[in-house]
Amino acid sequence: MRTKKFLIIVLFSLVYGNSFSQILSTEEKKLYDMIMEYRKEKGLPNIPLSKSLTFVAQSHVKDLQTSGLVNRTCNMHSWSNNGPWTSCCYTDDHAKASCMWHKPRELTSYQGNGYEISYGSYGASVNAEGALKGWKESSGHNAVIINQGIWADNNWKAIGVGISEGYSVVWFGEELDNN
Numbered sequence: 001m002r003t004k005k006f007l008i009i010v011l012f013s014l015v016y017g018n019s020f021s022q023i024l025s026t027e028e029k030k031l032y033d034m035i036m037e038y039r040k041e042k043g044l045p046n047i048p049l050s051k052s053l054t055f056v057a058q059s060h061v062k063d064l065q066t067s068g069l070v071n072r073t074c075n076m077h078s079w080s081n082n083g084p085w086t087s088c089c090y091t092d093d094h095a096k097a098s099c100m101w102h103k104p105r106e107l108t109s110y111q112g113n114g115y116e117i118s119y120g121s122y123g124a125s126v127n128a129e130g131a132l133k134g135w136k137e138s139s140g141h142n143a144v145i146i147n148q149g150i151w152a153d154n155n156w157k158a159i160g161v162g163i164s165e166g167y168s169v170v171w172f173g174e175e176l177d178n179n
Helices: 002-016 026-041 051-067 097-101 103-107 128-136 139-145
Strands: 115-120 158-164 167-173
Touching (some): 026 139, 115 139
Antiparallel strands (some): 115 167
């Protein structure tokens, strides 16, 4: 089963781009740098860029872009059934949060949970400035970035970034990425 899953992921990466190389687009790199600068302003350390979490982030923005899954029931943390992953409808009551948290382990060799912040601009392109501005203006998303509130005790050791057309997502993890 593990070999079949790996082959599906490799085929997905070939169809949607060579995400295994983890080459960040200019906007993704800019967003990563802006988040690190923002954390620095708050006296927080840099978070190492993770190949695994970046693969998950880049896969997810492509899924969001092509699936049309986001609706009144399923929010942007949802995953379609159009890829080498388990689909899930993430609802605002967080009842199925684990379906999102487990995606790094499901898609990569990353051993820990992943925690995602997402930003969408329906019908328009997303850029680094717009995404970070949106997250700063959202107390819940901002708390994840700068370790406040329920996220105060989380020690982020890995981060992944994805931007594609109308979506931007960033994944945070508490385990180092050994890739």
